[in-house]
Amino acid sequence: MTTTPQDVTPDDGGSQLSAKARRHLWMHFTRMSSYGDNEVPVIVRGEGPYVWDANGKRYLEGLAGLFVVLVGHGRQELANAAGKQASELAYYPLWSYAHAPAIELAERLASYAPGDINRVFFTTGGSEAVESAWKMARQYFRLIGQPSRYKVISRDIAYHGTTMGALAITGLAAIKTPFEPLVPGGIRVPNTNFYRAPEHGDDYDAFGVWAASEIERAILREGPDTVAAVFLEPVQNSGGCFPPPPGYFQRVREICDRHGVLLVSDEVITAFGRLGHWFGADRYGFQPDIITVAKGLTSGYSPIGAMLVSDRLMEPFLHGTTSFLHGITFAGHPVSCAVAMTNLDIIESEDLLGHVRKNEGAFRATLEKLCDLPIVGEVRGDGYFYGIELVKDKNTRETFDDDESERLLRGFLSGALFDAGLICRCDDRGDPVIQLAPPLVCGQEHFDEMEQILRSVLTEAWQRL
Numbered sequence: 001m002t003t004t005p006q007d008v009t010p011d012d013g014g015s016q017l018s019a020k021a022r023r024h025l026w027m028h029f030t031r032m033s034s035y036g037d038n039e040v041p042v043i044v045r046g047e048g049p050y051v052w053d054a055n056g057k058r059y060l061e062g063l064a065g066l067f068v069v070l071v072g073h074g075r076q077e078l079a080n081a082a083g084k085q086a087s088e089l090a091y092y093p094l095w096s097y098a099h100a101p102a103i104e105l106a107e108r109l110a111s112y113a114p115g116d117i118n119r120v121f122f123t124t125g126g127s128e129a130v131e132s133a134w135k136m137a138r139q140y141f142r143l144i145g146q147p148s149r150y151k152v153i154s155r156d157i158a159y160h161g162t163t164m165g166a167l168a169i170t171g172l173a174a175i176k177t178p179f180e181p182l183v184p185g186g187i188r189v190p191n192t193n194f195y196r197a198p199e200h201g202d203d204y205d206a207f208g209v210w211a212a213s214e215i216e217r218a219i220l221r222e223g224p225d226t227v228a229a230v231f232l233e234p235v236q237n238s239g240g241c242f243p244p245p246p247g248y249f250q251r252v253r254e255i256c257d258r259h260g261v262l263l264v265s266d267e268v269i270t271a272f273g274r275l276g277h278w279f280g281a282d283r284y285g286f287q288p289d290i291i292t293v294a295k296g297l298t299s300g301y302s303p304i305g306a307m308l309v310s311d312r313l314m315e316p317f318l319h320g321t322t323s324f325l326h327g328i329t330f331a332g333h334p335v336s337c338a339v340a341m342t343n344l345d346i347i348e349s350e351d352l353l354g355h356v357r358k359n360e361g362a363f364r365a366t367l368e369k370l371c372d373l374p375i376v377g378e379v380r381g382d383g384y385f386y387g388i389e390l391v392k393d394k395n396t397r398e399t400f401d402d403d404e405s406e407r408l409l410r411g412f413l414s415g416a417l418f419d420a421g422l423i424c425r426c427d428d429r430g431d432p433v434i435q436l437a438p439p440l441v442c443g444q445e446h447f448d449e450m451e452q453i454l455r456s457v458l459t460e461a462w463q464r465l
């Protein structure tokens with residue numbers, strides 16, 4: 001789907017909205033001091049892969065909101081689905097009751113999921129899905145007589161959420177320190193950033209074997225009878241889109257089986273077509289025990305998340321007085337479930353999974369044109385999910401120190417790219433990167449627009465350096 005909407009008339013209330021935001025709105029992961037004397041960007045509408053601010057300026061959605069808006073903005077059928085469901089049954093909890101939208105969506109998700117993953121526990125977002133998975137794993141092992149299993153292994157720099165349990169699984173020290181002490185049991189292992197490989201930097205396959213083996217070493221170091229699960233994203237987001245080396249997940253699956261550890265595929269970002277498949281586990285050919293999802297399930301038109309679980313893990317909860325002692329008031333909200341069903345209809349009817357597979361090579365090739373710039377070290381990723389690592393020296397791969405990164409990303413690039421009409425992520429959780437994850441409806445004209453804006457702004461950034 002391609003849209004070419006006209007620029008909208010500027011909203012004279014834009015400054016007023018910005019002033020109200022500065023006075024009352026507490027934005028997430030935001031330095032509020034940045035807006036002491038500056039206007040808060042106020043986005044007022046969207047159509048296809050574009051959004052407009054309150055001043056009438058158009059922006060290309062290079063990040064799909066926050067890896068969310070898969071089918072694009074302004075889809076009337078999704079709005080209609082929400083309105084229809086709200087008029088019939090606006091809300092009912094899933095606490096000892098069920099409602100048709102949740103039942104139908106659970107069945108549909110189970111039909112997409114690999115292997116014997118047939119049970120769906122709904123949440124309202126990704127952090128809650130990850131939190132639920134850890135809690136379920138801990139209770140599961142108690143039920144089967146292995147109460148000492150509570151630890152979880154995840155990768156360095158990986159982001160898995162902000163609730164206290166999910167934060168303990170997250171591998172980003174900077175966002176954890178203010179809230180310590182955290183839930184005990186989070187263990188870290190190396191990620192799959194081959195560009196910065198500490199071992200086997202000249203052999204991708206050998207690097208993958210080493211990185212997977214580090215998980216087994218961690219299990220043995222901690223004691224296999226204390227480890228409950230390994231949490232991995234198919235493509236690690238934080239740090240700048242690290243794909244798995246060949247055979248990596250197959251080896252991790254073998255390690256988990258050998259030591260009785262659960263494998264959780266955190267697909268809050270990668271599910272529902274971001275990588276050209278329903279799940280990243282499908283793309284990379286591995287079988288998880290649990291899959292966590294959120295973001296793209298409704299394309300952001302209504303909040304929802306879920307934990308998808310294998311029949312084996314559900315089995316101990318089906319007997320006697322046992323129940324999973326966990327619940328969320330708005331989880332599996334009827335309106336969100338109805339929107340999700342229609343969103344999945346769109347993904348299927350427009351073959352967006354096939355669209356991503358067909359166009360991902362062109363997307364990569366267009367971004368790789370930027371490799372002729374001295375500031376671009378590497379373009380990496382898969383599907384519609386890419387990171388561009390920025391460097392001081394291409395030959396030595398020298399990165400920027402903290403002060404340089406601050407000046408480069410927050411002092412210039414974030415604002416300059418936004419001013420140029422591209423919304424993307426400039427991130428230094430790890431080495432400095434620019435991330436791109438556009439709506440799945442994007443095509444070559446949008447790839448070209450991204451490349452042209454990035455080329456202009458990165459060229460200026462290098463000149464400033």
